[in-house]
Amino acid sequence: MKEKITPYLKKITHKKGIATQYVISLSETISQDYNDPLMEDSHEMIKGLVHKYKNRALIKVSYLCAAHCRFCTRIRQIGNPKGTLQEKDIENIIQRVYK
Helix, strand or coil: CCCCCCHHHHHCCCCHHHHHHHCCCHHHHHCCCCCCCCCCHHHEEECCEECCCCCCCEECCCCCCCCCCCCCCCCCCCCCHHHCCCHHHHHHHHHHHCC
């Protein structure tokens, strides 16, 4: 994962909590073996809609983030413009959720 930090966050990375969340270590730059720890890919019914539990749904609107969190569970997807939902994708999600 490439480190991506907003100018404001960069300014306050001297604070331990901010640095811990956003500043990557050398060991994190070596491994590119990303997985799907929450098994979202296998529960994505249609583009952008994850339906893992009967009474819950997650809508992934975009894979573009202002900053990259070190603990991100979607690291394999961030930065990929293919994840950005178009109007038709949103309409499909609405139809599926209210079905």
